[in-house]
Amino acid sequence: MSPFSLSFLLLPLALFLVLGAHPIAAQPPAPSPSSNANDLIYTACEEANHKDFCIHVLKSDRNSPTADIKGLAYIVLRLAEKNATATSLFIKQKLNSLGQIKSDLIQQSLMDCADHYITASELVEDAISSLVSGIYNDASQLAKAAVADLDGCDAGIKEYKDSSPNALEVVNKNQLIRQLINTGLTIAHVAATAKAH
Numbered sequence: 511m512s513p514f515s516l517s518f519l520l521l522p523l524a525l526f527l528v529l530g531a532h533p534i535a536a537q538p539p540a541p542s543p544s545s546n547a548n549d550l551i552y553t554a555c556e557e558a559n560h561k562d563f564c565i566h567v568l569k570s571d572r573n574s575p576t577a578d579i580k581g582l583a584y585i586v587l588r589l590a591e592k593n594a595t596a597t598s599l600f601i602k603q604k605l606n607s608l609g610q611i612k613s614d615l616i617q618q619s620l621m622d623c624a625d626h627y628i629t630a631s632e633l634v635e636d637a638i639s640s641l642v643s644g645i646y647n648d649a650s651q652l653a654k655a656a657v658a659d660l661d662g663c664d665a666g667i668k669e670y671k672d673s674s675p676n677a678l679e680v681v682n683k684n685q686l687i688r689q690l691i692n693t694g695l696t697i698a699h700v701a702a703t704a705k706a707h
């Protein structure tokens with residue numbers, strides 16, 4: 511065996527010993543992707559009225575680390591849409607289980623909210639389509655219209671929140687979804703502004 515082939519055989523062993531003995535040195539000190547993703551989340555949440563909420567929602571979503579700012583706006587608006595659809599179903603189920611006593615004021619407010627929620631869900635869906643197409647002005651108008659529907663529901667139901675757990679649930683959902691939509695809007699604005707530069 512020539513000295514050359516011996517060193518060739520020993521090289522992997524030597525590398526193993528060196529790398530194995532210094533596992534930290536063996537890792538290239540590349541910036542961790544998650545710290546970059548966090549930076550992007552902070553940038554996206556810059557204009558949010560409720561920054562902590564914005565950051566918390568984005569950090570909790572498993573799609574955030576691979577999203578750009580527009581993608582982060584998409585994530586939040588999709589959560590708003592899913593919550594709106596879920597609330598719409600919740601209201602329908604409650605109305606079904608209550609039966610049809612149209613004179614009941616709480617029930618009337620719930621029916622009113624059911625209508626508002628159908629519209630709000632569609633508007634958020636349309637806002638998302640506009641966002642995806644990069645038409646931020648439309649996305650913003652549609653999302654604001656959705657918030658107006660949530661406000662319409664809220665105005666009718668909030669006086670019953672202390673007397674009806676269903677009303678309280680809807681009031682809480684109104685607040686969460688409004689906050690999600692507004693957060694999504696501010697992120698979309700950051701994305702639109704960043705694009706303009």
Ligand SMILES: *[C@@H]1O[C@H](CO)[C@@H](O)[C@H](O)[C@H]1NC(C)=O
Pocket residue numbers: 567589590592593596686690
């Ligand atoms: C509603 O939004 C929250 C974020 O605030 C999210 O964690 C939750 O999964 C959403 N609910 C649905 C039904 O999508």
